[in-house]
Amino acid sequence: MPNLLILGGTTEANALAKEIAYQGINATYSYAGRVTEPRPQPLPVRVGGFGGMMALEQYLRDHSVSHVIDATHPFAARMSSNAIAACHRAEVPLAALTRPAWSPQPGDRWQRVPDFAGAVAALQGPAKRIFLAVGRMHLEEFAALPQHHYLLRVVDDAESLPLPRRKVVVSRGPFTVENDRALIESHQSDLVVSKNAGGSGARAKLDAARALGIPVLMIDRPILPKRTEFSSVPQVLEWLAHSGVNLGV
Ligand code: 3Y8
Ligand code: NAP
Numbered sequence: 001m002p003n004l005l006i007l008g009g010t011t012e013a014n015a016l017a018k019e020i021a022y023q024g025i026n027a028t029y030s031y032a033g034r035v036t037e038p039r040p041q042p043l044p045v046r047v048g049g050f051g052g053m054m055a056l057e058q059y060l061r062d063h064s065v066s067h068v069i070d071a072t073h074p075f076a077a078r079m080s081s082n083a084i085a086a087c088h089r090a091e092v093p094l095a096a097l098t099r100p101a102w103s104p105q106p107g108d109r110w111q112r113v114p115d116f117a118g119a120v121a122a123l124q125g126p127a128k129r130i131f132l133a134v135g136r137m138h139l140e141e142f143a144a145l146p147q148h149h150y151l152l153r154v155v156d157d158a159e160s161l162p163l164p165r166r167k168v169v170v171s172r173g174p175f176t177v178e179n180d181r182a183l184i185e186s187h188q189s190d191l192v193v194s195k196n197a198g199g200s201g202a203r204a205k206l207d208a209a210r211a212l213g214i215p216v217l218m219i220d221r222p223i224l225p226k227r228t229e230f231s232s233v234p235q236v237l238e239w240l241a242h243s244g245v246n247l248g249v
Helices: 011-023 053-062 077-090 116-122 177-187 204-212 233-242
Strands: 004-007 027-031 045-047 067-070 094-097 110-113 129-132 149-154 166-170 191-195 216-219
Touching: 004 011, 004 077, 011 027, 011 094, 011 233, 053 077, 067 077, 077 094, 094 233, 110 116, 116 216, 129 177, 149 177, 177 204, 191 204
Parallel strands: 004 027, 004 067, 027 045, 067 094, 110 216, 129 149, 129 191, 149 166, 191 216
Antiparallel strands: none
């Protein structure tokens, strides 16, 4: 009897959840509990960390999980690393549903950095107007650069943010090019800082930057241990069918 665990929190995870529910396959959708009102899902949802890798392994055993699909964001490196280790130890098949990294297109003015520390190093120097579109969790790392005027976009309004000069927009994606272009123009940003999230939900700011001729500081995604990876829902369904899950329709 299949019993899937989907590690979610992305557009791709939501598309997979819809298909799994439609197929009537037994599954649970898992959120970390990072935002106050995560998007509702057509599957039973669990919210919150598992308590580390060993606790995840125990969860897999206790709930007789038959397959894990890691459809988390490419920057959710700890979750993905824990899933690889826990599934190996519990002998539960694991596949990732991820999205290819973005690559620059003609007209893009990208400077790539390997990680957040590299982004902070690249932003030393005189005050700029920066669309720091990396969410909330890593803002502390930019507190060393108070001279810049930041445009910040967060999912939930946050009382205290570590950057003194900032304009905060409370908004969850997926975003549109028109919206992001208007945002960048109203802030008069000189630069956009972005994680290389891939996918469609956050690329609007890159298309807007290109249209406005604004440079992008692109943070490469963390390197993960080897695992089975797919980039589409049909590929995941095929993997499930080949590992004994009877797809109803
Ligand atoms: C809780 C669950 C959908 C899925 C929406 C995707 C698209 C929009 C792009 C910008 C970049 C950012 C951020 C972003 C994107 C989608 C997708 C994606 C980036 C939700 C969601 C959860 C989260 C967590 C949140 C992080 C934050 C990151 C905002 C749901 C809406 C910046 C990543 O306040 C916090 O603590 C927020 C934390 C992790 C990164 C950070 O460091 O702040 N996502 N985002 C998930 C959980 O609890 O398990 O409610 O839907 C999901 C989505 N966020 O189709 O509706 O698939 O990538 N999310 C980044 O890429 O830099 C926004 O502003 O341009
Ligand atoms: P992370 O740093 O890799 O994970 C830190 C810890 O959060 C994990 O060890 C785990 O806690 C818990 N966790 C993470 N994802 C979880 C999930 N889907 N279900 C249950 N527990 C989870 O992860 P993150 O970058 O904070 O991302 C958290 C969530 O936001 C994920 O669902 C991710 O898909 C989504 N998201 C993240 C980003 C981003 O930029 N990072 C962007 C969009 C969406 P325990 O160790 O206690 O098990």
